[in-house]
Amino acid sequence: MATLRRIFGYTWRYPWRAVATLVLAAVCTLLVLVLPALSKEFTDEVIPKGQTERILPLALVGLGAIALRQVLFTLRTVSNNVFEQKVVHDLRTELYGKIQRLPLRWFDNQPTGDIMTRVASDVPAMERVIIEGLDQGLSGVLQFVVVFGYLLTQHAGLTLLTVAPLPVVALAVRIYQKRVEPRYKAASEAGSALNSLLHDNIAGIRQIKAYTVEPEELERFEGRSRDVQTAQLSVVKANAVIWPFVSLVAESGIVLTIAFAAWWICRGTATLGTLSAVLMSWGLLYDPVSRVNPLTQLFTAGIVAGKRVFAVLDQTDEANFAEGRRLEELRGAVRFEGVAFSYGGEVPTVAGVDVEAQPGQTIALVGPTGAGKSTLLNLLTRFYEPDSGRILLDGEPVSGMSKEWLRDRIGYVTQESFLFNASVRENLTVAKPGAEDEEIWAALESANAAEFVRRLPEGLETVTGERGTRLSGGERQRLSIARALLKNPPILLLDEATSAVDNETERLIQEALERLRADRTCFVIAHRLSTVEKADRIYVMERGRVVESGRHGELLADGGLYARLCAGGLKEEAAVSA
Numbered sequence: 001m002a003t004l005r006r007i008f009g010y011t012w013r014y015p016w017r018a019v020a021t022l023v024l025a026a027v028c029t030l031l032v033l034v035l036p037a038l039s040k041e042f043t044d045e046v047i048p049k050g051q052t053e054r055i056l057p058l059a060l061v062g063l064g065a066i067a068l069r070q071v072l073f074t075l076r077t078v079s080n081n082v083f084e085q086k087v088v089h090d091l092r093t094e095l096y097g098k099i100q101r102l103p104l105r106w107f108d109n110q111p112t113g114d115i116m117t118r119v120a121s122d123v124p125a126m127e128r129v130i131i132e133g134l135d136q137g138l139s140g141v142l143q144f145v146v147v148f149g150y151l152l153t154q155h156a157g158l159t160l161l162t163v164a165p166l167p168v169v170a171l172a173v174r175i176y177q178k179r180v181e182p183r184y185k186a187a188s189e190a191g192s193a194l195n196s197l198l199h200d201n202i203a204g205i206r207q208i209k210a211y212t213v214e215p216e217e218l219e220r221f222e223g224r225s226r227d228v229q230t231a232q233l234s235v236v237k238a239n240a241v242i243w244p245f246v247s248l249v250a251e252s253g254i255v256l257t258i259a260f261a262a263w264w265i266c267r268g269t270a271t272l273g274t275l276s277a278v279l280m281s282w283g284l285l286y287d288p289v290s291r292v293n294p295l296t297q298l299f300t301a302g303i304v305a306g307k308r309v310f311a312v313l314d315q316t317d318e319a320n321f322a323e324g325r326r327l328e329e330l331r332g333a334v335r336f337e338g339v340a341f342s343y344g345g346e347v348p349t350v351a352g353v354d355v356e357a358q359p360g361q362t363i364a365l366v367g368p369t370g371a372g373k374s375t376l377l378n379l380l381t382r383f384y385e386p387d388s389g390r391i392l393l394d395g396e397p398v399s400g401m402s403k404e405w406l407r408d409r410i411g412y413v414t415q416e417s418f419l420f421n422a423s424v425r426e427n428l429t430v431a432k433p434g435a436e437d438e439e440i441w442a443a444l445e446s447a448n449a450a451e452f453v454r455r456l457p458e459g460l461e462t463v464t465g466e467r468g469t470r471l472s473g474g475e476r477q478r479l480s481i482a483r484a485l486l487k488n489p490p491i492l493l494l495d496e497a498t499s500a501v502d503n504e505t506e507r508l509i510q511e512a513l514e515r516l517r518a519d520r521t522c523f524v525i526a527h528r529l530s531t532v533e534k535a536d537r538i539y540v541m542e543r544g545r546v547v548e549s550g551r552h553g554e555l556l557a558d559g560g561l562y563a564r565l566c567a568g569g570l571k572e573e574a575a576v577s578a
Ligand code: ATP
Pocket: 108, 343, 349, 367, 368, 369, 370, 371, 372, 373, 374, 375, 376, 577
């Protein structure tokens, strides 16, 4: 009930549309009474008394009522659909807005396909409850009450016989709802799991092809698809049993009604006209009852979907996004003091880390893979919060700062250069909305990317493809460097790419990075000798701890892990952690 009440809460954003839906439904319902009333009039008055002059006017009243009902029906369809689309739009946007404000930890545990299912399928399923519930549900109740009231005025005994089966119908629906809700939930979860796999596999289609695991992946897909099939069929089976039973009980009422009507007519306590009106109204009375079937299914599916949507809407937003301290001027001094952090496992991912950068310095982080280098950068951007210790920016703890302000001042060039499926221009201006063409080209020049962008079929307007697949790795890297240059942040985080590119591209990228690093505090996860040699300080990490720090020459002379890493692989253009 709480979920249902919350779902209906969305209608009150558009009170006039809700009222229009109700009024149109009510008027259409009242108009259905015209035909049984006419039928009674013909049977009891016009025919026995030979009132031929009343036939045409009464027929015209009937036709008028039917025409008006259809006109109102058209209005009702349009009005309801506008209402429906407005509510879906609001809900979808609210849900997406919420998803964007959730902390990264939430995304770590949530498959993308599942999130997409919630936005794309659960929102419409939940909204259908609102519109159909208001329109079909309420108009059904209204139609039932009105027809029932009309029948009572005709013959109380016949009317009570007509509705006698309803308590059994109500009990059956109640039992059905209890039984079928878990089945709808299972079907929804199975659908979501299928979408998650589909999303993952389409994103990884190159890997699937390269490792020729198509048969295995098809098998996995088949498994999930079969889960959906089983879950859906279990819903269908429940429906297949309950609804014929409901119809059987409901229709048995009409046999009782006819039998008793015959008895009462023979005894002279009812007229043929009454029977004709009752028989015409029976359909109108049971029409709402027949809607119970689709409506119950729709409500059950909607409640399950609503719970999944509300589960996201009820998550706590990332704290401190817009609110928090904003420094007047940022020099760019960064200090990690005894920082410890864990993604959730028992062993901390980083522990007791002390790292310092003076404004404008380049700090290199090196160490074996999984040592915790990227994690440190994720803590500085406050994608995650340290479990203990603190991080200071110009001497102030970042924990009290606005994340929006902080992230606006940090440029992050990741190893995998992610591009959106949008134009080159749109990919760049995420760093600086509204940037002029001149600035964009200047950034592209500095990133050694201008030449290839000029050669693209539509220049800046060329769409890069999903995750930038229409560009080469080296081109993607240079575009992401241009993006960081356009942002021109006082602090730069750089995860050097380990993937090999040809010597000329490598030279262009190194040059671009050199320009990007200039005049700002820079943390580089370094994989190249040329980078560490130039760094003002190198921190060597192993299993989440800083085990050595100093300049290249000093560390080499110490003969520790760094020296071993250098000997093992830190060569010109080679990866430390490879
Ligand atoms: P590399 O050089 O390979 O990129 P790294 O030194 O940057 O490695 P991190 O990415 O910081 O290492 O990862 C440190 C540890 O944390 C690894 O063991 C990794 O499995 C784990 N880890 C990283 N990200 C997450 C996450 N989102 N959830 C759980 N564990 C994670």
